[in-house]
Amino acid sequence: MWQQIWVTVQREFSDLGAIQDITQVVIRLLVAVALGAMLGYERESVGASAGLRTHMLVSLGSALFVLIPLQAGMAVADMSRVLQGVISGIGFIGAGAILKLRDENQITGLTTAAGVWLTSAVGIAAGMGREATAVLSAVFALLILSFLHHGVEKKHQRPPPHSGNPND
Secondary structure, three states, X not given: OHHHHHHHHHXXXXXXXXXXXXXXXXXXXXXHHHHHHHHHHHHHHOOOOOOHHXXXXXXXXXXXXXXXXXXXXXXXXXXXXXXXXXHHHHHHHHHHHOEEEOOOOEEEXXXXXHHHHHHHHHHHHHHOOOHHHHHHHHHHHHHHHHHHHHHHHHHOOOOOOOOOOOOO
């Protein structure tokens, strides 16, 4: 009886039997987590509602959602249904980051929602074995978030109040 249980346990955990399979999964998931962390850290550093952990989990989850069907033998052409589901689900998470303030006609969180959406795409790329594309996309996103954020902030700063002095 114990031998049958042990054989069943071994069979259940045999999806990563060969060292090549283990290495491939570890690399893809680590790349997804690292890139999600990079993007999440930037969002957290500016006080966004979705930060480090959220972006890491979104990227990891997205990678896993495409990695598992690929491991199970699903054709890449059939992945469109999986991708549609992931993208729709991420839309709900992104919507949670968007807030409309009652006191003002101001909407906040759009950049964070877009960042979560992009982080999911980065995770999908990593999970499908497109690590170089994932890295390049994450670097582009980080450049956009970092450099454009600072430029826009300076552009929208209010000038000092006019003192009434005609020489101002």
